[in-house]
Amino acid sequence: MNFKEKNNIxxxxxxxxxxxxxxxxxxxCLDIKKAMSYSLLAGGKRLRPLLALAVAEMLDKPFDEVINFGCAIEMIHTYSLIHDDLPAMDNDDYRRGKPTNHKVFGEAMAILAGDGLLNMAYEIMINDAVESKSIDKMRAAGIVAKYAGSLGMVGGQVIDLQSEGKTIESDRLKTMHRLKTGALIKAPVEAAAVICGADKKEFELLSGYAANLGLAFQIKDDILDIEGTVENMGKNPGNDSSCNKSTYVTMYGLEESKKLLETVTQEGISCLEAFGNNAQFLKELALSLVVRDR
Amino acid sequence: MNFKEKNNIxxxxxxxxxxxxxxxxxxxCLDIKKAMSYSLLAGGKRLRPLLALAVAEMLDKPFDEVINFGCAIEMIHTYSLIHDDLPAMDNDDYRRGKPTNHKVFGEAMAILAGDGLLNMAYEIMINDAVESKSIDKMRAAGIVAKYAGSLGMVGGQVIDLQSEGKTIESDRLKTMHRLKTGALIKAPVEAAAVICGADKKEFELLSGYAANLGLAFQIKDDILDIEGTVENMGKNPGNDSSCNKSTYVTMYGLEESKKLLETVTQEGISCLEAFGNNAQFLKELALSLVVRDR
Incomplete structure (x- = not known):
C-alpha cells in the first residue's frame, strides 16, 4: 500500500x-451540537489524529489505543480555530471553504461551541483513561493539557495577538510558532508515544521529529499565504501578510523560507532513523507536508 | 468555632x-497570566471549592486531597463568567465590583484568558491524578468534565442564550438552571465524594444535597436580581429582568420564589441527616446561601 492509500484509510x-x-x-440546546459538529466535521487534513495513529502503528500498538486521544486533539485544534476566527480575533469569514462558525451560528454560539469542544476533548481523554484504568493515558492527557494551555497554544495565540502590525524579532516569531502551531503537533506524537509505551530514547526522538514537523508546517503555511490559491486553501491567502503580520516569508524572504522548510523537514526525518522501516509512514507524512497546496 | 470563622479559614x-x-x-505572553489572574483573584464566595473542602472534612479526609479539584472548578466557573460577560454574550461591564475582563484587557485577550483558565483547570486535575496515581481522581475529573461541557454548563448557557427576550415554559427554565448553575455546584460535591471514597449511598445523598443547593442558589440569585443593591452585588442588579429573561421571580412571583427557596434548601439539608453532626458545616452553608445579600 502506498502512502496516499494508507493516508486515506x-x-x-x-x-x-x-x-x-x-x-x-x-x-x-440542540443547536450547540449542530455548531460543534459543523466545524469539527468540516474536513481538513486531520494531521493531528493522523500523527497519533502513525505513532501507534510504528510502535506496533492497536489504533484503538490512541484514536480517542487523536480525535480529542483534533477537537482542541477545532475549538482554537473557531475562537481564532471570531471578529474580536482574526475576523475571518471563511475556513476550509465554508463560512466560519460565527458567520453561521452567531458570535455567542461560536464562543460556546468552542468551549464545548474543548471541554469534550478533555472528557474523551479522561473517560478513556478511566475505562482502561491507565496511568499512562492520564499522563498523556496531561501532556495534551500542557501543550493546549497558556504555556502552549493559548500562549502562542497571545503572542500572535500582541504582534499584529508590528515588526517582531526572530526569537519572538519562533516562540510564537513553537507555541501556536508546534505545541498541538507535538501533543499527538508525545501522547501516543506515552500511551504506546515508548521508552525514554524513543520518546525523545519522536518529540524531536514532531518539533521539526511543527516548524516545517508553519513555514509552509507562511509560504502558502503568499503562493496559495483561494480554491485550494478554502480561505483567502495573503491574510497574514496583508495584516502586517510577521511571517517566515516576511522575515527571511520566499527563497530562504523554502530552503529552511527543506532543512527542517530533513532534520525531522533524521530523528526517525532509529526506527528503521517502521517509520516509513511518518517520514512520508513529513515529506507530503512540504508539497501540500492547502 | 462557629460557621463564619470556619468559612473564613x-x-x-x-x-x-x-x-x-x-x-x-x-x-x-506575560499578559495572559495577568488577564487570567485578574478574574480568578477577584474574590467571590468561592462556593465551589468550599463545597469540596466541606465534603472532605465531613468524610474525614485531608483537605489536600480535594483542594486542587475545588480550585480547578473555580477556574472553570471563572472562565465561564469571562466568556458570559463578553459583548457577544451578556455584554456586562462590571463583575464582583470590578470592570469585566474584556473591559480591561480587550475582547480577544478575554476570550483567550477564558480558554487558558479552562485548559489549566483540566491540567491541574489531571496532574493531581497522575501524581497520586489515583483512578478515583481521574473519575472525579471525568465528573467535572461532564458537568462543565455541552451536556452541563455550556448546554445551560446555550439554553439561556436562546431564551433571551422570550417567555419560556417552566420545564425549560428548570433545565436551563440545572445545567447552567446546578451542574457546576454538583461538580465539586460529587468529585470530592469520589476522591474521598464515599460509598454509593453517601454519593447519592451528597449528590441530592448539591442538586437542591444549586437550585436554591439560582432562586436566590433571581431574588437578588430584584432586591439586591449594586453596592452589595458589585454589578447592576435587575439585569436579567430588564433583559426580559425569564427568572424564578418572573415565573412564580417574589413571595412564591422565597417560599420555594426555603423548601428547596430544607430538602437539601434533609439529604445530610444520615451524616449526623459531621454535616454541620454543609448544613449551615446551605442556610447561609438563603440569607446572602450578594
Missing amino acids: YVNMIEERLQNIIPEVNEY | YVNMIEERLQNIIPEVNEY
Missing part, C-alpha cells in the same frame, strides 16, 4: 470516529 | 492556593 477511520464522538445533548 | 486556604496556581508563562 487512516483519515477515513478518523472521520468515522469524529462523526460519532459528539454525544446527544439536551433537547433544549 | 476555608476561604483563606482557597485564596492562598489560587494565588499560586497559575504558573509563570513565556516572557512574550
Whole structure:
C-alpha cells in the first residue's frame, strides 16, 4: 500500500470516529451540537489524529489505543480555530471553504461551541483513561493539557495577538510558532508515544521529529499565504501578510523560507532513523507536508 | 468555632492556593497570566471549592486531597463568567465590583484568558491524578468534565442564550438552571465524594444535597436580581429582568420564589441527616446561601 492509500484509510477511520464522538445533548440546546459538529466535521487534513495513529502503528500498538486521544486533539485544534476566527480575533469569514462558525451560528454560539469542544476533548481523554484504568493515558492527557494551555497554544495565540502590525524579532516569531502551531503537533506524537509505551530514547526522538514537523508546517503555511490559491486553501491567502503580520516569508524572504522548510523537514526525518522501516509512514507524512497546496 | 470563622479559614486556604496556581508563562505572553489572574483573584464566595473542602472534612479526609479539584472548578466557573460577560454574550461591564475582563484587557485577550483558565483547570486535575496515581481522581475529573461541557454548563448557557427576550415554559427554565448553575455546584460535591471514597449511598445523598443547593442558589440569585443593591452585588442588579429573561421571580412571583427557596434548601439539608453532626458545616452553608445579600 502506498502512502496516499494508507493516508486515506487512516483519515477515513478518523472521520468515522469524529462523526460519532459528539454525544446527544439536551433537547433544549440542540443547536450547540449542530455548531460543534459543523466545524469539527468540516474536513481538513486531520494531521493531528493522523500523527497519533502513525505513532501507534510504528510502535506496533492497536489504533484503538490512541484514536480517542487523536480525535480529542483534533477537537482542541477545532475549538482554537473557531475562537481564532471570531471578529474580536482574526475576523475571518471563511475556513476550509465554508463560512466560519460565527458567520453561521452567531458570535455567542461560536464562543460556546468552542468551549464545548474543548471541554469534550478533555472528557474523551479522561473517560478513556478511566475505562482502561491507565496511568499512562492520564499522563498523556496531561501532556495534551500542557501543550493546549497558556504555556502552549493559548500562549502562542497571545503572542500572535500582541504582534499584529508590528515588526517582531526572530526569537519572538519562533516562540510564537513553537507555541501556536508546534505545541498541538507535538501533543499527538508525545501522547501516543506515552500511551504506546515508548521508552525514554524513543520518546525523545519522536518529540524531536514532531518539533521539526511543527516548524516545517508553519513555514509552509507562511509560504502558502503568499503562493496559495483561494480554491485550494478554502480561505483567502495573503491574510497574514496583508495584516502586517510577521511571517517566515516576511522575515527571511520566499527563497530562504523554502530552503529552511527543506532543512527542517530533513532534520525531522533524521530523528526517525532509529526506527528503521517502521517509520516509513511518518517520514512520508513529513515529506507530503512540504508539497501540500492547502 | 462557629460557621463564619470556619468559612473564613476555608476561604483563606482557597485564596492562598489560587494565588499560586497559575504558573509563570513565556516572557512574550506575560499578559495572559495577568488577564487570567485578574478574574480568578477577584474574590467571590468561592462556593465551589468550599463545597469540596466541606465534603472532605465531613468524610474525614485531608483537605489536600480535594483542594486542587475545588480550585480547578473555580477556574472553570471563572472562565465561564469571562466568556458570559463578553459583548457577544451578556455584554456586562462590571463583575464582583470590578470592570469585566474584556473591559480591561480587550475582547480577544478575554476570550483567550477564558480558554487558558479552562485548559489549566483540566491540567491541574489531571496532574493531581497522575501524581497520586489515583483512578478515583481521574473519575472525579471525568465528573467535572461532564458537568462543565455541552451536556452541563455550556448546554445551560446555550439554553439561556436562546431564551433571551422570550417567555419560556417552566420545564425549560428548570433545565436551563440545572445545567447552567446546578451542574457546576454538583461538580465539586460529587468529585470530592469520589476522591474521598464515599460509598454509593453517601454519593447519592451528597449528590441530592448539591442538586437542591444549586437550585436554591439560582432562586436566590433571581431574588437578588430584584432586591439586591449594586453596592452589595458589585454589578447592576435587575439585569436579567430588564433583559426580559425569564427568572424564578418572573415565573412564580417574589413571595412564591422565597417560599420555594426555603423548601428547596430544607430538602437539601434533609439529604445530610444520615451524616449526623459531621454535616454541620454543609448544613449551615446551605442556610447561609438563603440569607446572602450578594
